[in-house]
Amino acid sequence: MHHVLLTGRLTEISQPLKRAGDEQSVMSEVQHQDAETELIASVLAGNIHLFHELVRPYERTVYAMAVGLLRNEQEAEDVAQETFLKALRNLHTWRAEAKFSTWLITIALNEARARLRRAQAAPFEPIESTPDDPHRVAPELLRDWREVPSEVLERLEVWQLVQDAVTELPLIYREVFLLRDVEELSVNEAAEALSITTASVKVRLHRARIMLQKRLAPQLKRLGPKRKRFPW
Amino acid sequence: MVIDCKHVWDHISEFLDDDLSPEMRTIVQQHLEHCEVCSAILDSTHNILILTADERVFKLPLGYRRRLHERLAAEIATLNGNDSDNC
Secondary structure (H helix, E strand, O other): OOOOOOOOOHHHHOOOOOOOOOHHHHHHHHHHHHHHHHHHHHHHOOOHHHHHHHHHHHHHHHHHHHHHHHOOHHHHHHHHHHHHHHHHHOHHHOOOOOOHHHHHHHHHHHHHHHHHHHHOOOOOOOOOOOOOOOOOOOOOOOOOOOOOOHHHHOOHHHHHHHHHHHHOOOHHHHHHHHHHHHOOOOHHHHHHHHOOOHHHHHHHHHHHHHHHHHHHHHHHHHHOOOOOOOOO | OOOOHHHHHHOHHHHHOOOOOHHHHHHHHHHHHHOHHHHHHHHHHHHHHHHHOOOOOOOOOOOHHHHHHHHHHHHHHHHHHHHHHHO
């Protein structure tokens, strides 16, 4: 997950979202994957204790996936532990064609889905894929938007608002959103993990993003500094 | 070609992902330059996506890492024990 300060007007920049696959990060990503593949080979060769090092970079992302889906910290921690244990026991089935991180996230997704099914925690939310609603999701209409000031980002309530907005998305949108915008899987990887088409991933992701904009934009605007009124 | 606001909204996600054809990207870009509503929608959506990817959204519970690695260590000890049993 990246951590970025919000500065500048974005339409003037009109840069696409930064992804793990962006040009400047490709080299370090390749180096990281090579080192990771060597580490996996070493674990499989008998140095099992190295599994601790192998999974350290993914402690947070696996937990985020689980808590985003389950909305419960204790259950999410259980799922995260089960994910890593399952990965340890089944490491020999991992294939180098898939990124290790994507493999782990997919295990976490399936563990969380299984738990949701067992608990019937959200019977109103279909676990199975459903035909995508053809209706358009409209965004919050704003006249202007200013970046969220850094002093506002120091307030815990901001992060709680964002967390609530994500975890209260309908499940089919939440899954795609977490995979793409939190875990940074590619469209193809997300489609494969969810067993849906890439077109469905794009449609659901778009709706999830617009739903978040509709809910969060007015809330975040209210948290910002009030505009000064001039007498003229 | 000129498109209205509602059609621009349909393309916001693809615009952010740089997943539009060059022609459509230019059309959307031209609309954004003259429409303060769509421009604000794009900016706010982009800002919100940066926020949702921040590590502060899903904070790790206290002791999470310790408990995880203790459980892994126990499992590794079991696996190592099984390996030595097989020798």
